Amino acid sequence: xxxxxxxxxxxxxxxxxxxxxxxxxxxxxxxxxxxxxxxxxxxxxxxxxxxxxxxxxxxxxxxxxxxxxxxxxxxxxxxxxxxxxxxxxxxxxxxxxxxxxxxxxxxxxxxxxxxxxxxxxxxxxxxxxxxxxxxxxxxxxxxxxxxxxxxxxxxxxxxxxxxxxxxxxxxxxxxxxxxxxxxxxxxxxxxxxxxxxxxxxxxxxxxxxxxxxxxxxxxxxxxxxxxxxxxxxxxxxxxxxxxxxxxxxxxxxxxxxxxxxxxxxxxxxxxxxxxxxxxxxxxxxxxxxxxxxxxxxxxxxxxxxxxxxxxxxxxxxxxxxxxxxxxxxxxxxxxxxxxxxxxxxxxxxxxxxxxxxxxxxxxxxxxxxxxxxxxxxxxxxxxxxxxxxxxxxxxxxxxxxxxxxxxxxxxxxxxxxxxxxxxxxxxxxxxxxxxxxxxxxxxxxxxxxxxxxxxxxxxxxxxxxxxxxxxxxxxxxxxxxxxxxxxxxxxxxxxxxxxxxxxxxxxxxxxxxxxxxxxxxxxxxxxxxxxxxxxxxxxxxxxxxxxxxxxxxxxxxxxxxxxxxxxxxxxxxxxxxxxxxxxxxxxxxxxxx
Amino acid sequence: xxxxxxxxxxxxxxxxxxxxxxxxxxxxxxxxxxxxxxxxxxxxxxxxxxxxxxxxxxxxxxxxxxxxxxxxxxxxxxxxxxxxxxxxxxxxxxxxxxxxxxxxxxxxxxxxxxxxxxxxxxxxxxxxxxxxxxxxxxxxxxxxxxxxxxxxxxxxxxxxxxxxxx
Numbered sequence: 230x231x232x233x234x235x236x237x238x239x240x241x242x243x244x245x246x247x248x249x250x251x252x253x254x255x256x257x258x259x260x261x262x263x264x265x266x267x268x269x270x271x272x273x274x275x276x277x278x279x280x281x282x283x284x285x286x287x288x289x290x291x292x293x294x295x296x297x298x299x300x301x302x303x304x305x306x307x308x309x310x311x312x313x314x315x316x317x318x319x320x321x322x323x324x325x326x327x328x329x330x331x332x333x334x335x336x337x338x339x340x341x342x343x344x345x346x347x348x349x350x351x352x353x354x355x356x357x358x359x360x361x362x363x364x365x366x367x368x369x370x371x372x373x374x375x376x377x378x379x380x381x382x383x384x385x386x387x388x389x390x391x392x393x394x395x396x397x398x399x400x401x402x403x404x405x406x407x408x409x410x411x412x413x414x415x416x417x418x419x420x421x422x423x424x425x426x427x428x429x430x431x432x433x434x435x436x437x438x439x440x441x442x443x444x445x446x447x448x449x450x451x452x453x454x455x456x457x458x459x460x461x462x463x464x465x466x467x468x469x470x471x472x473x474x475x476x477x478x479x480x481x482x483x484x485x486x487x488x489x490x491x492x493x494x495x496x497x498x499x500x501x502x503x504x505x506x507x508x509x510x511x512x513x514x515x516x517x518x519x520x521x522x523x524x525x526x527x528x529x530x531x532x533x534x535x536x537x538x539x540x541x542x543x544x545x546x547x548x549x550x551x552x553x554x555x556x557x558x559x560x561x562x563x564x565x566x567x568x569x570x571x572x573x574x575x576x577x578x579x580x581x582x583x584x585x586x587x588x589x590x591x592x593x594x595x596x597x598x599x600x601x602x603x604x605x606x607x608x609x610x611x612x613x614x615x616x617x618x619x620x621x622x623x624x625x626x627x628x629x630x631x632x633x634x635x636x637x638x639x640x641x642x643x644x645x646x647x648x649x650x651x652x653x654x655x656x657x658x659x660x661x662x663x664x665x666x667x668x669x670x671x672x673x674x675x676x677x678x679x680x681x682x683x684x685x686x687x688x689x690x691x692x693x694x695x696x697x698x699x700x701x702x703x704x705x706x707x708x709x710x711x712x713x714x715x716x717x718x719x720x721x722x723x724x725x726x727x728x729x730x731x732x733x734x735x736x737x738x739x740x741x742x743x744x745x746x747x748x749x750x751x752x753x754x755x756x757x758x759x760x761x762x763x764x765x766x767x768x769x770x771x772x773x774x775x776x777x778x779x780x781x782x783x784x785x786x787x788x789x790x791x792x793x794x795x796x797x798x799x800x801x802x803x804x805x806x807x808x809x810x811x812x813x814x815x816x817x818x819x820x821x822x
Numbered sequence: 823x824x825x826x827x828x829x830x831x832x833x834x835x836x837x838x839x840x841x842x843x844x845x846x847x848x849x850x851x852x853x854x855x856x857x858x859x860x861x862x863x864x865x866x867x868x869x870x871x872x873x874x875x876x877x878x879x880x881x882x883x884x885x886x887x888x889x890x891x892x893x894x895x896x897x898x899x900x901x902x903x904x905x906x907x908x909x910x911x912x913x914x915x916x917x918x919x920x921x922x923x924x925x926x927x928x929x930x931x932x933x934x935x936x937x938x939x940x941x942x943x944x945x946x947x948x949x950x951x952x953x954x955x956x957x958x959x960x961x962x963x964x965x966x967x968x969x970x971x972x973x974x975x976x977x978x979x980x981x982x983x984x985x986x987x988x
Contacts, residue, residue: 388884395886401893410884812871
């Protein structure tokens with residue numbers, strides 16, 4: 230790597246050529262404040278908070294876009310810089326609604342933190358506060374343009390990382406806001422509700438739809454029997470909300486917290502993740518043996534499913550018909566569990582805790598009511614659960630470690646690793662290998678499908694079936710690349726895993742926020758750290774293969790009979806609907822056929 | 823530039839073939855979105871949603887990006903324009919000589935606000951910045967014709983003239 234010598238605040242340092250002054254300063258241990266900058270996502274010099282002095286350059290420069298060169302001399306802390314940064318933030322605040330106390334982002338707002346950091350005690354400018362309508366049209370995400378500071382992080386993530394591109398900057402001047410084209414609402418465009426925009430928003434302009442009151446009401450209703458399921462990735466991130474380091478798993482304390490919140494039964498989505506593997510694994514084998522539609526593509530990620538419906542309708546028959554673990558759980562809670570425990574299914578209120586905002590949408594899909602009721606009644610994100618725990622006044626760190634309830638709380642390591650990219654694939658391979666070859670798998674770790682590379686490929690020998698080629702994509706931009714290759718006939722696979730969010734569910738849109746400054750301070754990617762926690766927990770589990778889950782085995786014996794059987798078909802499988810990308814163009818085409 | 827297409831009729835190939843040709847001209851050229859939108863607007867008179875969506879699809883960019891450009895530049899319009907575009911200069915010289923009052927009078931006369939089009943589709947009213955004809959202040963243009971040294975009394979006469987030549 231070519232290195233250059235530069236001077237920052239009098240320190241002489243050697244840094245790689247081509248990096249920005251901001252990155253170089255970070256390497257030298259100097260923290261330049263930022264706002265619109267987001268590591269690997271947004272680097273556009275829009276907000277001007279990261280201004281520095283560069284010798285021989287005119288005026289102050291935005292360090293996030295200024296490349297270092299041999300001999301560059303930088304000053305990051307002079308009266309002129311401090312005054313300029315302060316003025317920049319005061320201008321941003323001049324038309325910002327001052328509702329910090331009641332804002333969803335209170336104490337977690339990067340703008341708020343920055344104002345404090347820069348010592349802003351008074352705002353010298355008074356801007357015009359334009360009021361825009363709030364977008365509450367979607368079941369997942371709320372847009373409040375009044376709070377938007379036009380940093381464009383959400384636009385970058387939506388466009389460049391997810392390849393969805395529904396958010397853009399519209400109009401200009403005081404009228405300018407970030408919105409879908411033609412100021413449509415999110416529910417009217419091809420937004421997939423992945424929530425990555427919420428994760429990167431530094432302020433309260435983008436938030437999840439808060440469903441906590443719905444859950445409090447159910448818990449407080451003596452008539453209701455409230456069951457809760459927790460997705461694999463939640464336990465690997467919830468601790469961050471209570472001061473734990475990124476990558477700390479808090480499974481057992483979370484169970485205790487849920488019980489103390491008043492849930493009647495605390496179950497685990499991992500249980501139905503195991504079940505998904507049995508249904509989906511058998512679906513794969515059946516398609517391979519009987520010449521069914523291949524590649525089989527996973528359908529656990531509701532953001533991915535909606536993306537596929539909008540953008541790749543030609544692949545809808547490739548999607549596994551197996552419902553997601555959340556929905557399988559919902560369908561079974563009001564049938565199998567209700568019967569087993571003698572509870573009236575009409576009185577069961579089924580809650581799921583998800584790392585995901587799209588799960589709120591999935592819950593409402595009209596085709597997912599096979600139990601005769603809404604299979605799932607409320608979906609909370611990891612953040613919303615943390616909020617409830619805080620409201621309840623619990624000291625999370627002091628909670629004892631408790632176990633999940635039987636029978637839907639029993640799971641294996643295979644179900645757990647669903648939370649990281651490649652996890653569903655690995656879990657499926659663990660089971661499919663043993664089912665097909667009849668041999669016991671010695672090394673359970675399929676490391677080829679782990680990690681944060683955008684698209685991962687692997688081949689697995691499954692005698693007598695032959696070699697199975699698989700691929701894993703996470704982040705919808707990567708999914709697009711992979712599917713385009715398959716479409717063009719440039720690659721052939723039998724099985725593909727797609728997760729909408731970068732890193733898989735550990736990086737989900739409902740997970741604790743890792744904002745700009747924190748993200749820069751982490752040595753490893755926060756998603757990798759959370760995934761590591763999951764893989765370590767998997768390693769320590771007595772059972773690590775879905776087909777060895779005794780509760781799943783009992784479920785088949787007592788209720789479902791066999792994978793892909795009649796009951797499974799009715800309760801655990803579903804179908805998908807093609808959706809248009811743009812309503813106006815579709816309507817026009819329809820009219821002019 | 824008035825609307826020459828017969829909006830709402832014809833097959834997709836017919837309606838959008840010209841867009842394909844325009845895009846083809848700029849194939850593989852960076853920064854071609856603005857000239858493409860400009861040329862398409864010259865033909866259609868405006869850029870409705872289905873047209874922007876079609877261009878986005880063809881160019882492989884999100885519609886939000888196309889709309890971002892269209893909504894940023896005053897030159898682009900998402901609404902159909904009238905047969906005649908009446909544009910009042912609000913530049914400094916015209917303004918101090920009363921072009922604000924001319925604009926008010928026009929709004930009354932036409933029964934529309936700035937940026938709107940009359941119901942009969944004849945006139946679109948706009949405000950613009952300096953046309954470089956300060957010597958004639960206050961100035962307005964109708965299509966490519968300049969009318970200068972105006973008083974509010976001239977407004978009705980000018981409008982009627984364009985109604986007659988319809």
